[in-house]
Amino acid sequence: MHVELHNINKTFGRVRANQDISLDFEPGRIYAILGENGAGKSTLMKIMSGYQSADSGEIVVDGQPVAFKSPTDAIAHGIGMLYQDPLDFPPFTVLENFIVGRPGGFFPDAASARESLLTLARRFNFPLDPDRYLDMLTIGERQQLEILRLLSLNVRALILDEPTTGISAGQKTALFDVLKSLARDEGLTIILVSHKLEDVMELCDEAYVLRRGRYVGRADIPCAIGDLVALMFGKVVERQERPPVGRGDPVLALDGVCLSSRRLTVHDVSLKVRAGEVIGLAGLDGSGQAEFIRSCAGLLSPERGTIKLCDLDLTHASYHRVAQAGVAFLPAGRLEEGLIRGMTLVQHFALTMPGKQPWVNWLRAYQTTAERIRAFNVKGRPNNPIQTLSGGNQQRFALSLLPQRLKVLLLEHPTRGLDVESALYIWEQLLQRRADGTAIVFISAELDEIVAYSDRILVFFGGRVTLVEDPADMNTTRLGELIGGKLAS
Ligand SMILES: Nc1ncnc2c1ncn2[C@@H]1O[C@H](COP(=O)(O)OP(=O)(O)OP(=O)(O)O)[C@@H](O)[C@H]1O
Ligand SMILES: [Mg+2]
DSSP, rough: OEEEEEEEEEEETTEEEEEEEEEOOOOOOEEEEOOSSSSSHHHHHHHHHTTOOOOEEEEEEEEEEEEEEEEEHHHHTTTTEOSSOOOOOOTSBHHHHTTTTOOOTSSSSSSHHHHHHHHHHHHTTTTOTTSSSSGGSSSHHHHHHHHHHHHHOOOSSSESSTTTOOOHHHHHHHHHHHHHHHHHTTTTTTEEOOSSSSHHHHHOOOOEEEEEEEEEEEEEEEEOOOHHHHHHHHHHHHHOOOOOOOOOOOEEEEEEEEOOOSSSEEEEEEEETTTEEEEEEOSSSSSSSSHHHHHHHSOOOSEEEEEEETTTEEETTOHHHHHTEEEEEEOOIIIISOOTTOBBHHHHHHHHOOSSSSSSSSHHHOOOOHHHHHTOOOOOOSSBBBBGGHHHHHHHHHTTOOSSOEEEEEESSTTTTOOOHHHHHHHHHHHHHHTTTTEEEOOOOHHHHHHHHEEEEEEETTTTTEEEEEGGGOOHHHHHHHTTTTTOO
16 A cells, blocks of 8 residues: 655644654555654654644545544554554453454454454464453564454554564564565555664665654665664764673572462572672563562562562562662553553652652652753653653653662663663663662563673573573573573583
């Protein structure tokens, strides 16, 4: 399907999220939309998919100007989008979700809906069980389901906003194969928003770059990655060397810890995390890292074993007690577990303010929020509701809320969805805390991030762990083998 955007404009208050953007998307091709955090990518894609309306400008589909009143309306015109923050309905099963949003009576009965789901799933090699509940699915599986749902509604243009964050390497390969075949064999138009330039190189034919709400240029792919980075930032970003820091005393000690969640059991983990040390948790999505980090945060009680912070036994302590003892946890689901939709930045900050008075000093809260926004380069204002910030800016703001003095900092995907420059900035902040003696434990799906920043690596595979004591000679290929279940020799 041929989709054209003509002079799209969108402002939010004083922010000009999209300025006069005109782009052309031809059938059978795969496009990348690139740009730093807050560049306006998601806004433009939401306009294209009927989730938001433009202030001015025109969308033309196969030569016909169209106006979308809703995402359903856009789907009816053939444009479907996979959102950056998943918008599904967790109490439903896979099958129920597949049927949702369908104009009444499309499937005569549940049996034919099931058949149609299974046929599509087989065709695209997505192993989905129709009767599983959505909250049991990994991010990758939810995404597969949403793609099948959109395809069953006959979309001819598919927009994916950062689809490879949080999915496993296998799921990514399956996804890219499907997208290539949809474009090459069936002539669909595919648009991918991504910060991962290697993904873009692997998948896309062409890239459009946005900077501060404007379209700034395009590139045919393959091209040099440096050219894309230069277009995105106007300059080339260098990766920084990590300064060495001596290891301190153990602060967090796990001994023979066994954990059970609905998804899996984590067996017998023992680990001493020292002050000023960074431990990277590597593994495919759903291999036990999430359970491990939640048990350190007081969110999941071990079935066996002990967890100690210095000399304090925190094995069955509540999240609040663990937090009081000097442990902070930043979860991955920004708007599910970390930040609260509808609350402004100042209100978030007020929640974290120490103080025994029952009232909030709003003037001080406002001033301090404004300082943090400046210090962390957040693109947003104190009175903005949190969900109006771009994904990357939400992440920066969440980091800016962390208490200054911490014994242990637990992070899940700290740079997920951040552009290169922002990710470096976040790590600068984290390494500063490491130098001050905070122990950092982080989960990442980016193997190069694990290799670059970990002093030791804990590898998870199917609930079992292997400790890599000295990652000096570790590289992403070797680590990739380990998380795929190949045993350390
Ligand atoms: N609903 C909204 N209300 C107010 N401002 C908004 C809203 N949605 C987006 N913005 C602002 O518009 C700008 C562009 O945001 P957008 O989400 O499009 O960026 P992005 O390129 O997708 O960034 P990221 O890579 O971080 O996801 C940002 O400054 C953001 O704060
Ligand atoms: Mg975005």
